[in-house]
Amino acid sequence: MSLQTPESEWDIIIKAKSPVLDLKFHDLWRYRDLLFVFVKRDFVSFYKQTVLGPLWFFIQPLFTTFVFSFVFGNLAGISTDGLPQFLFYLSGITAWNYFADCLTKTSTVFKDNAAMFSKVFFPRLILPLSIVASNLVRFGVQLILFLLAIFYYSIFRDVQFQFRMALLLFPFLVLLMALLGLGLGLIITALTSKYRDLTFLISFGVQLLMYGTTVIYPLSAASAKYKYLIQLNPMTPIIETFRYGFLGKGSFSSWSLSYAALITLVLLVFGVFLFNRTEKNFVDTI
Numbered sequence: 001m002s003l004q005t006p007e008s009e010w011d012i013i014i015k016a017k018s019p020v021l022d023l024k025f026h027d028l029w030r031y032r033d034l035l036f037v038f039v040k041r042d043f044v045s046f047y048k049q050t051v052l053g054p055l056w057f058f059i060q061p062l063f064t065t066f067v068f069s070f071v072f073g074n075l076a077g078i079s080t081d082g083l084p085q086f087l088f089y090l091s092g093i094t095a096w097n098y099f100a101d102c103l104t105k106t107s108t109v110f111k112d113n114a115a116m117f118s119k120v121f122f123p124r125l126i127l128p129l130s131i132v133a134s135n136l137v138r139f140g141v142q143l144i145l146f147l148l149a150i151f152y153y154s155i156f157r158d159v160q161f162q163f164r165m166a167l168l169l170f171p172f173l174v175l176l177m178a179l180l181g182l183g184l185g186l187i188i189t190a191l192t193s194k195y196r197d198l199t200f201l202i203s204f205g206v207q208l209l210m211y212g213t214t215v216i217y218p219l220s221a222a223s224a225k226y227k228y229l230i231q232l233n234p235m236t237p238i239i240e241t242f243r244y245g246f247l248g249k250g251s252f253s254s255w256s257l258s259y260a261a262l263i264t265l266v267l268l269v270f271g272v273f274l275f276n277r278t279e280k281n282f283v284d285t286i
Contacts, residue, residue, distance in 0.1 A: 028123050038130035043137060057141040061097065065090045072216045079221040081249040084153055087146075088243070092215035094146050095242045098139040099177040099235060100206050105131045106185025107202050110193045110278070124279045125272075128186060132178045139174070150246065162248035166241050169257070173238050180234060180264045186271030190278040214239050219251045234260040 028035075065086055072078045073085035080088035106128045113127055153159040192198045213235045214222070222230050230236055237256035244250035 039134045042134035078217050081218040094142045095239050096215050099181045101135045102181025103185045107188035109189045167245035183267035183271040186275040190274035234263040
C-alpha cells in the first residue's frame with residue numbers, strides 16, 4: 001500500500017526547485033487577501049504618528065512644484081512649452097513620483113523584509129506588488145490635485161487646454177510606470193542582497209535619472225547634443241504623452257511609446273528572473 005498522497009489533494013506544494021520565470025499567478029491570487037493587508041500596512045505605517053497624515057499626499061507635490069517653478073522657471077528661465085509653470089511641473093512631478101516611489105521602495109524589499117521572509121511562506125512577489133498598489137493610491141490622490149489645478153487655470157485664469165486623443169492611453173501609461181518601476185526595483189533588490197553598497201546609490205541615482213527625463217524641461221527645449229540620450233530614457237515618452245494628453249502640449253510619438261513599452265517588458269522579465277533566482281537563498285547572504 002502506497003503512503004504517498006496525490007499532489008491534487010494538497011492546497012500548496014513547495015518544491016526545492018522551480019522555473020525562475022514561474023510567476024505562480026494562482027498562488028498570487030490565493031494570497032490576494034494578504035496583498036490587501038500589505039497595501040493597508042504600507043499606507044498606515046508611512047503616515048503613522050504624523051501630524052498632517054494623508055495631507056502629505058498634497059503637500060509634497062505642491063511644495064516640490066513651487067520650488068521647481070521658482071528655481072527652473074523663474075531663475076533659470078527654462079521653457080515650459082507655453083504652459084503655466086505650475087501645471088507643467090506638477091504634471092511631470094505627478095507622473096515621476098509614482099515611478100520613483102515604485103522603484104525606490106521595491107529596491108529594498110529583501111532588506112526590509114528579511115525577518116518575515118525567513119519565517120513565513122507566501123509568494124514573495126506579493127510584497128513588490130503591494131508596493132506598486134499602495135503607491136497607486138498616492139498617485140490617484142496627486143492626480144486629483146493635478147486635475148483640480150487644470151480646472152482652476154481653465155476657469156479662473158482663462159487658460160485654454162486642448163485635450164488630445166492620447167488621453168485615452170492614460171491607463172496604459174500608468175501600467176508602464178508601475179511595471180517599469182517594478183522591474184527596475186526587482187533588479188536592484190536582487191543585486192543589493194549581495195552587494196549592499198548599491199543601497200547608497202539608489203536615491204542618488206533616481207535623482208540623477210529625473211534630470212535625464214523631461215520633468216523640469218520639455219523635450220523641445222532639450223539640447224540637440226543630448227536630446228537622443230534623453231529620448232533613450234523610457235520615462236521620457238511616458239511623461240511627454242502624459243502632458244500631451246492632459247494639457248495639449250508636448251511631443252507624442254507612437255514609436256517612442258512602443259520603445260518605452262519594449263524596454264519596460266525586458267526589464268520586468270529580467271527583474272522577475274533575478275528576483276525568483278535570488279529569493280531562494282537570499283536569507284543566507286543578506
